[in-house]
Amino acid sequence: MAGNSEPLSARAKLAVTAGKAAAAVSRAAGRGSGSVIGGRVALKLDPDLLARLAGHLDVVLVSATNGKTTTTRLIAEALRAAGPVVSNALGANMPAGITSALAGGSDARYGVIEVDEKYLAGVARDVHPKAIALLNLSRDQLDRAAETRMLAEKWREGLSGTDAVVVANADDPLVAWAASSCPTVVWVAAGQEWKDDAWSCPACGGVLQRPGDDWGCGDCGFRRPPTTWALKGDYVLAPDGVAWPIQLQLPGRANKANAATSAAVAAIFGVHPQTALERMYAVQAVAGRYDVVQYLGRDLRLLLAKNPAGWLETFSLIDGPPTPVLLSVNARGADGTDTSWLWDVDYTRLAGHPICVIGDRKLDLAVRLEVAGLDFRVCEDVDEAVNSAPAGKIEVIANYTAFQDLRRRIGN
Template sequence: MAGNSDPLTPRAKIAVTAGKAVAAASRAAGRGSGSVIGGRVALKLDPDLLARLAQNLDVVLVSATNGKTTTTRLIAEALRAAGPVVSNALGANMPAGITSALAGSSEARYGVIEVDEKYLAGVARDTDPKCIALLNLSRDQLDRAAETRMLAENWREGLAGSKAVIIANADDPLVVWAASSSPNVIWVAAGQMWKDDAWSCPSCGGVMQRPGDDWFCGECGFRRPTPSWALSGDHVLDPHGSAWPIHLQLPGRANKANAASSAAVAAVFGVPPQVALERMYQVQAVAGRYDVVQFQERDLRLLLAKNPAGWLETFSLIDPPPTPVILSVNARGADGTDTSWLWDVDYTRLTGHPICVVGDRKLDLAVRLEVANQHFQVCENLDQAVQMCPPGRIEVIANYTAFQDLRRRVGN
């Protein structure tokens, strides 16, 4: 719990100092923020450092396949109404990056931490969180991530008996199954646009029935729990039935869902929905996502989409045709090297948009678009693609490392 006693041993202090020095050297050498390498060095020197740093904080963990960076930002913004917050806002979400983030602040009362799905159970063990938000699970990075039900099982076992309040999406059967091992769950009806990873029951393997927004297993009776919070259009419904308006600068239904879950988390810490939702309006962009930048006399909106569920959500928020769309896909280590997921994305949703294709795997994407009967041009790079588009707005959708390449090129 929050307090002022110094939890750091001499060894931990040396580890923090060494980690910061290595991070600073990495930044000076132009190798990025240095948070990951700094955290690795610090954890080598003191393997218990993450637990020590979290000791004096009220911790919130946020995990999901999609939306965790944005939701982490929204929750951090909401909790600042109650006190100082430390957060891994730039998305370094494995133990080394989390350790670095927490080492950067000795004054904070709350720690709002995004956690990679595979590391959730371990980080929860180390940080003794007061609250854990579970948003969704879907296929991602097929060459290195576990199959979704295995991830859900990992969560279920890791969170069994957890003292944390679990804020969980009632509309995602995998999340519900994972959270159901915990004694204290608050269910949020946040919606689920992508359903292709949830047609078989995670509990028994039977076929899921999905009438309307409901779902249940016809074989074992596993079913959607009754939510106490819900997203309803442009409002969040709280457990008392009051409707609170959502005003976000971030686009799309997915971000309203993130705001609903964030309001439920904030309430656990005593921040009322009205205050929490008003504070969320401050968030304009998240690590470059949703930013509109001027480049070659055009307005480029930068959108990140890393997996089929993310692409589906992104297609739902782009401007209507004939707004040009530039698509960029890489398959480097951080993206996952297997691009077979492109075949799970419904690219017919881009019909009517002029499309330009760039990135390391532009030819993989070109084949996929050809099969989807889309009109597109393959371009050498972003500059050439932008030149192909008329002046005005361009939607640019990219996966992880392609997104970082874009940001560097446009100076964002």
């Protein structure tokens, strides 16, 4: 819960000032927003700064493999109906980036914070959140991330006994198992398209049975918990049985699921579902995602997909053939250097689309597309790829650093 609102100590003020100075130097040098280096400097001077900065806030933490940046933005928009919000809107989601974000929120009432999955338990200990939203868990950054069940176990142990109200996706068995150690859980039927990381029971290792939209373990009895909120088509079904329409500018089923979870979180803070959902409509893009940008005479729609679950959801968004598709994959530190996940993605969904491939690991992707039996063209850069397409719309799908490269190149 929100703690006291005592003024910051001299040490904490010095840490905040030094962090902001370091961030400004980083920005001036053209090295990005500076939020991470600023936070690192601040935490070096005051290791307890994150807890101090969150002391006057009612905090929501949002964590997942996919969708946490968008959900953070949707919750922040909903809670602005009740008061000022501070949020790490650009996705710097480790303690340093979170510290930088909160350092700019002295006048805020609410903190809506995206948290990297591996840091969730530690950040929760520091900031004493009022609510925690858990969306999904799937394979990601295979070279350095824990196996998904191990990650779920860290959540389960780290959040056990938390005072926060946990809003959790009942349709993801890993999330359900992680959240089931928490005293107060609001279960949301948010759906789960990608199921390949959740065929075995996280509690005992037995095979999960999946009749229809349900799931359960025949060995230990662990099963899908009963839900009080649900995504039903284009509506959010609230606990009182009222169905509220979801009218988003953001595309796709996954974003409707994010909106359903966001409405459940907002209700904890007294924001009515109708008010929350209406405010979410104002969100057109999130950190460049879903933006349509004109470049070299074409309209490029920018879509981010970082792992197999993300690519599966993204394929459902793209227009049908003959709309050209540009794919870009890197394997830098922020992406994870292991590209074996490319073989888990069903690229045959792109059959019939003209496909261009760019990025640091374009040849890895080309081999995968060749095996899938797809026609494609390997290009040197985005300019060559765009110029090879006819005038009109191009769907652009990129993983994390490839997405950032594209935004810099095309001026978005």
